[in-house]
Amino acid sequence: MNTPAVSIRDLSFAYTGQEQVLDHVDLEIQPGERFGIIGPSGAGKSTLLLHLNGILRGRTGKVEIGGIPVGEESLPEIRRRVGLVFQNPDDQLFNPTVEEDVAFGPLNMGLSSEETVGRVEKALGAMNLEGFEKLSSHHLSLGERKRVALATVLAMRPDIVAFDEPFSNLNPAMVEQVIGIVSGLKATVIIVSQSIIPVLAVCDRIAVLNEGRIAAVGPVDVIASTG
Ligand SMILES: Nc1ncnc2c1ncn2[C@@H]1O[C@H](COP(=O)(O)OP(=O)(O)O)[C@@H](O)[C@H]1O
Ligand SMILES: [Mg+2]
Secondary structure, eight states: OOOOSEEEEEEEEEOTTSOEEEEEEEEEEOTTOEEEEEOOTTSSHHHHHHTTTTSSOOSEEEEEETTEEOSTTTHHHHHHHEEEEOSSGGGTOOSSSHHHHHHHHHHHTTOOHHHHHHHHHHHHHHTTOTTOTTSOGGGSOHHHHHHHHHHHHHTTOOSEEEEESTTTTOOHHHHHHHHHHHHHOOSEEEEEESOHHHHHHHOSEEEEEETTEEEEEEEHHHHHHHO
């Protein structure tokens, strides 16, 4: 039997002093899948995503990444395996230049500067950002900043790339561009989104999250026809 890329068992979560946001969530995602999580605003999608690399941890239940339980001791390994691409690229970019932003993760993982330089070059190349190395991300367009943010994640070479609302605030041409980029990734891909159409275009399977519960999960064509 294959070890799932992500296994979530009976996960419930509430922010301190708040009502339950995730309610007994069970989900399994296989290696290489492109998996979409859709649902209305406030359903708990972003909260669920933050559990994949241990930024948040549920009071009950279990999250495993490639068979490794997410916990205090496993966090460095979990964060090597799971790259989160935040909804707002400005939450991900904080260094003076693009190349420093992209080098940050690999250097933080303890990689040599030689290895890091190679990874920065590859990641920027994959995002069509050659020539952007010395620029500050402040001076780039939203679409460019989104590509830099993804490059910072790709440079870590994660097994799983998880996107929070990658299609928000993009014009149709940019949505097409993101669809192309996501479709070209070799990693397991998880996309959380309120925009259903691009998710249908990219994903193999989809879960519908509603009020913190998984309301449905299945192949794209099945979910689309019961929509
Ligand atoms: N940091 C936080 N502190 C308290 N409540 C939060 C926090 N982040 C989100 N929430 C609440 O949790 C619920 C789910 O939010 P979220 O996971 O952001 O949903 P979605 O991404 O599906 O829009 C909402 O009611 C939201 O107000
Ligand atoms: Mg959200």
